[in-house]
Amino acid sequence: MSKLISKVACIGGGVIGGGWIARFLLNGIDVAVHDPSPDARRIVDEVLENARRAYARMLMAPLGPEGQLTFHDTLAAAVAGADYIQESVPERLDLKHTVIAAIEAAAPRDALIGSSTSGFRPSQLQEGMAHPERLFVAHPFNPVYLVPLVEIVGSPANTEAALDRAAEIQRETGLKPVRIRKEIDAHIGDRLLEAVWREALWLVHDDVATTEEIDDVIRFGFxxxxAQMGLFETYRIAGGEAGMKHFIEQFGPALKWPWTKLMDVPEMTDALAGKIGDQSDAQSGQHSIRELERIRDENLIGILQALRANDWGAGETLREMEDRFFERAKAVARATETDYRASMVLHETRVPGEWLDYNGHMTEFRYLQVFGDATDAFLGHIGMDDAYRSAGRSVYTVETHIRHLAETKVNTRLSVKSIVLGHDAKRIRLHHEMVDEAGQVQATAEHMLMHVDTEAGRASPMAASLTERLAALSPGQSGLEVPEHAGRPIRDIGWPEPEVS
Amino acid sequence: MSKLISKVACIGGGVIGGGWIARFLLNGIDVAVHDPSPDARRIVDEVLENARRAYARMLMAPLGPEGQLTFHDTLAAAVAGADYIQESVPERLDLKHTVIAAIEAAAPRDALIGSSTSGFRPSQLQEGMAHPERLFVAHPFNPVYLVPLVEIVGSPANTEAALDRAAEIQRETGLKPVRIRKEIDAHIGDRLLEAVWREALWLVHDDVATTEEIDDVIRFGFxxxxAQMGLFETYRIAGGEAGMKHFIEQFGPALKWPWTKLMDVPEMTDALAGKIGDQSDAQSGQHSIRELERIRDENLIGILQALRANDWGAGETLREMEDRFFERAKAVARATETDYRASMVLHETRVPGEWLDYNGHMTEFRYLQVFGDATDAFLGHIGMDDAYRSAGRSVYTVETHIRHLAETKVNTRLSVKSIVLGHDAKRIRLHHEMVDEAGQVQATAEHMLMHVDTEAGRASPMAASLTERLAALSPGQSGLEVPEHAGRPIRDIGWPEPEVS
Structure with a gap:
């Protein structure tokens, strides 16, 4: 489904390789995997499970069809016919050289090769290659399916075109490529992390703080x-109107102060490793690694969504990814030319656990969420798409009448059947019926929708293309029955007569 | 309004002092300020404006009454009668000594003194004090009104009791105090920041990356x-089931690798400061400092709210602060003996960014979420609590009629006024009106609620205690008017007549 690549090969399927695989697959790109480890398939499956769950919770867009995942016994079979190859094997230069040589021998001549290495420079990896210009560092951050950063590092042997194309491919999978201007050991991210790491090791070593206290200083503080602005932009604000240069100059003296022990590097003795292990157990041992992954992912999803609401930083990257998912969903709908008129079942979903309320069934407002999604699907069906909306026209719900008929339980598969009750130049009267897998009606909704000019902020006539689609959906033509409760108000009950005492 | 302190004095009203002042005031604590600078009042006002805006957008709870702010020409007048004094004067040891001596001379004997110093050790600040045991470092992070971390650092001269009390006071204002176990130059946070800073200076100095590229590596990556887990917990996950000690030991060799230039410190020459200034202008110069502050605050609010939804890290701290705001609001309501019968405004909330839809206003189903919360508040108000429910009785919504009357925008503060339209032995007919801060009606809802026996799964008569409360809420008794749209159905529109062609 990608415009730039048709097939990716991933060599190495650990946590990082698995993250790459998940990102490519969920973005609709076929992935061929080679990893000689007997654990590879299990690890990839676990990462994929986390990634699918995360995307389902993070994205407002339909997930769309995944790419096809295949495992191959040989590296040559995996890279055959691939446009892009991502190498994520363990961090040993001799091993990387062997794998890269094998890739070069079997891959198409023009395939790009990205390495996930966190430490090696691209020129080190390119040693001995016949065509070094196509190999570069594409260094991601865990979890690869959620954190958008990828560092793209080339050497003087690389062509600009190859690095540009690499960045374009990463962008297509929702990543944020940052091109590093000069190759350097550990690139940028891991250098900054290494600096913090060495300082933190001293703090634990000297008993100034435990691992938990250091983590708290980080996550409750800077x-x-x-998560939203880096070092320089944050300091720019702190410096105020005096300007960045003036502010930075004030830092000069502090560079001479004994504010760090980094002139020296701590020895990773058994005692220090043991101390960190024990403190970390005390800090996080109540959660399994699996639980910590889920907690981390939930938090990252929330942070990314919060930034998306402000269209800032990683939230902007997420919004762009979501836009591509919407595009893909539309392309799929067009390709299958679904004729919904017979059934008008345009929306289906499943009740997740977090939709329950204290009564143990689906919370009141989630019913309207499902009906709202059905309304969106209906509007898409009659031709109201982003192109229509971007011309300043939309449809708002002005009235809703919901009838709750059952206690909807967790994991129930819901489908919504829609009927047009009527329409005029500006309005659509729509009815939804929500049924479970056994066909039992859980709830119904009647909506009055108003077509609006979003800039003027008032009702406006809809385009002829919409009214034409609507006309084809009249009960006479569609064969759907108008439910007898349609148009009824909520029953009047007044105040009880005072009891005669 | 604090249980622990009645009056705080803030000495120094710059950006950090102003942040402290805002945090204390908005948490209902009186603050006396002394700062000889002619700019102090303006800066404090600007910080306060940002803080008020931020709290109104961040907190679901009513803001409640602020503490009283007073400015004083002399330090002695500001600290007179204060239980807690926060010193935030410029970072010069001689100046700090002078100010601390003046505080000690004029403040009550048992007042605690916290210093905002980012670099000095408490024992350095305590030199020459008559009662050094009550002075400690309370080092906050900018913006102080939003970032919860405060590092509490004592010296051997401090009593445990004083440091415990200091932490308790910080916690009462929504801060997260982290006690540092040994005094050390620059405490913990600024040491970690200094390490990153020095590494980043080299990267700019050597033209490996610009300030913007370094910031992107930070904010799109680690x-x-x-924002949610620190260094150690993140690596614990990366290490997987093998355990933290095993994973950490693998880092050992990297400590010998040339992954950092920190053995050396860059000279802050004019050329380097100028380069950083120019790059920062190119990166962020399109925004004024004021705009950057607002963007930063909006992002921090969104991140904190996202973490609150998961009750994790800084989100847990926010939730606890919000709980205190709700408690304060209830205390105020009790003190003023608000009779809800007159207004029946039982639920208030604010529209967070993640509630928006593609039209840029509140998503359809969030209206029902707000109305559903108002229904819950109403049910609590008439006496349906957890105890009532645990006896197997509850109230379900069986029908809902919503009218959308405005496009509700992000961060609008919503309040919901409720009216009982009628009731019988098993049913309550309830009406809600949702208004914004200007009093404009955004939407209305009419509900039919059914009292049920949850075990039998069918309608059942409610307890006499509930019907009694309901009877007191009749329009005649409460003086509330029944809206004329109540009981009306969604208007019937049929199919347009075929055009004669």
Whole structure:
């Protein structure tokens, strides 16, 4: 489904390789995997499960069809016919050289090769290659399916075209490529992390703080700032109107102060590793690694969604990815030319656990969420798409009448059947019926929808293309029955007569 | 309104002092300020404006009454009668000594003194004090009104009791105090920041990356992770089931690798400061400092709210602060003996960014979420609590009629006024009106609620205690008017007549 690549090969399927695989697949790209480890398939499956769950919760857009995942016994079979190859094997230069040589021998001549290496420079990896210009570093951050950063590093042997194309491919899978201007050991991210790591090791070593206290200083303090602005932009604000240069000059003296022990590097003795292990157990041992992954992913999803609401930083990257998912969904709908008129079942979903209320069934407002999604699907069906909306026209719900007829339980598969009750130049009267897998009606909704000019902020006539689609949906033509409760108000009950005492 | 302190004095009213002042005031605590600078009042006002805006957007709870703010020409007048004094004067040891001596001379004997110093150790600040045990470092992070971390650092001269009390006071204003175990130059946060800073200076100096590229590596990469988990917990996950100690040991060799230039410190020459200034202008110069502050605050609010939804990290701190705001609101309501019968405004909330839809206003189903919360508040008000429910009785919504009357925007503060339209032995007919802060009606809802025996799964008569409360809420008794749209159905529109062609 990608415009740029038709097939990706991933060599190495650990946590990082698995993250790459998940990102490509969920973005609709076929992935061929080679990893000699007997654990590879299990690890990839676990990462994929986390990624599918995360995308379903994070994206407002339909997920769309995944790419096809295949495992191959040989590296040559995996890279055959691939346009892009991502290498994520363990961090040993001799092993990387062997794998890269094998890729070069079997892959198409013009396939790009990205390496996930966190430490090696591209020129080190390119040693001995016949065509070094197509190999570069594409260094991601865990979890690869959620964190958007990928560092793209080339050497003087690389062509600009190859690096540009690499960045374009990453962008197509929702990543944020940052091109590093000069190759350097550990690139940028891991250098900054290494600096913090060495300082943190001293703090634990010297008993100034435990691992938990250091983590708290990060996540309750500057870590919150760094999720949205980095070091320099944050300091720019702190410096105020005096200007950045003036502010930075004030830092000069502090560079001479004993504010760090980094002139020296701590020895990773058994005692220090053991101390960190024990402190970390005390800090996080109540959660399994699986639980911590889920907690981390939930938090990252929330943070990314919050930034998306402001269209800022990683939230902008997420919004762009979501736009592509919407595009893909539309392309699929067009390709299958579904004729919904017979059934008008345009929306289906499943009740997740977090939709329950204290009574143990689906919370009141989630019913309207399902009906609202059905309304959106209906509007898409009659031709109201982003192109229509971007011309300043939309449809708002002005009235809703819901009848709750059953206690909808967790994991129930819901489908919504829609009927047009009537329409005029500006309005659509729509009815939805929500049924479970056994066909039992859970709830119904009647809506009055108003077509609006969004800039003027008032009702406006809809385009002829919409009214034509609507006309084809009249009960006479569609064969759907108008339910007898349609148009009824909520029953009047007044106040009880005072009891005669 | 604090249980622990009645009056705070803030000495120094710059950006950090102003942040402290805002945090204390908005948490209902009186603050006396002394700052000889002619700009102090303006800066404090600007910080306060940002903080008020931020709290109104961040907190679901009513803001409640602020503490009283007073400015004083002399330090002695500001600290007179204060239980807690926060010193935030410029970072010069001689100046700090002078100010601390003046505080000690004029403040009550048992007042605690916190210093905002980012670099000095408490024992350095305590030199020459008569009662050094009550002075400690309370080092906050900018913006102080939003970022919860405060590092509490004592010296051997401090009593545990004083440091415990300091932490309790910080916690009461929504801060997260982290006690540092040993005094050390620059405490913890600024040491970690200094390490990153020095590494980043080299990267700019050597033209490996610009300030913008470094910031992007942070905010699209590990900065997202650090808003919710720190260094050690993140690596624990990366290490997987093999355990933290095993994983950490693998880092050992990397400590010998040339992954950092930190053994050396860059010289802050004019050329380097100028380069950073120019790059920062290119990166962020399109926004004024004021705009950047607002963008930063909006992002931090969104991140904190996202973490609150998961009750994790800084989100847990926010939730606890919000709980205190709700408690304060209830205390105020009790003190003023608000009779809800007159107004029946039982639920208030604010529209967070993640409630928006593609039209840029509140998503359809969020209206029902707000109305559903108002229904819950109403049910609580008439006496349906957890105890009532645990006896197997509850109230379900069986029908809902919503009218959308405005396009509700992000961060609008919504309040819902409720009216009982009628009731019988098993049913309540309830009406809600949702208004914004200007009093404009955004939407209305009419509900039919059914009292049920949850075990039998069928309608059942409600307890006499509930019907009694309901009877007191009749329009005659409460003086509330029944809206004329109540009981009306959604208007019937049929199919347009075929055009004669």
């Amino acid at each position: 870590g919150l700032r760094w | 900065g997202l992770r650090w």
